Amino acid sequence: MMRRLGLAAVLAALAVPMLMPEEAAAQRRQQMPSRTELGGGNTQIPEAQQEKTFPLGASWSVVQLNGKPVYDRRATLLVDKNLRGTGFGGCNTFSASAYPLRQQGFAVGPIAVTKRTCDKGALEFERAFLMALRTASKWDLVNGRLLLKGSAGELTLSRSL
Incomplete structure (x- = not known):
């Protein structure tokens, strides 16, 4: 019942x-508020910004680390179609999962690094580069350059061969 x-x-x-x-x-x-309450009847609604596409399969070289130009060190990054990031950190090669996300988010998994012996300057640069890469949470393409930003720094990369 x-x-x-x-x-x-x-x-x-x-x-x-x-x-x-x-x-x-x-x-x-x-x-529902009226058009007048929202700011007038002539208010134009902005068009949705088109989502950018992360450049998978492209090779990149670091040209700036935390806003400072990189002249004497070499570091590279390539994110392939399998979302695997690989490259050279200045002393060692590395690999990690690298995920471009919606709204230009970015996530990098744990990084595997070879263990070559290098001078102190190269190791310090590599550590700063890999930390900035590992903590990167946002990416953007500006004037043909790839920008990666995160809590441990900012990387600017230029297209390389």
Whole structure:
């Protein structure tokens, strides 16, 4: 018996708006702000910005690290179609999962690095580069350059062969 009463109550609740369409429409109009309330009748709605496509399969070389030009060090990055990031950090080669995300987000998984012995300057540069890469959370393409930004720094990369 309880089940029938529950079903009857649901059906009655659904039928009420159908019995009074003018009143339901009036309530919706009251809840929705008018064009004038939103800033005037001539307000143009901006077009949605088109999502950029991450350049998979392209080779990149670091030209700036944290806003400073990189002249004496070499570091590279390539993100292939299997979302595998590989490159050279200045001393060692590395690989990691690299995921371009929606709204120009970016995520890099744990980085595997070879263990070559290099001078202190090369190792410090490599550590800063890999930290900036590992913590990168946003990417953008500006004037043909790839920008990666994250909590540990910013990388600017230029297309390379």
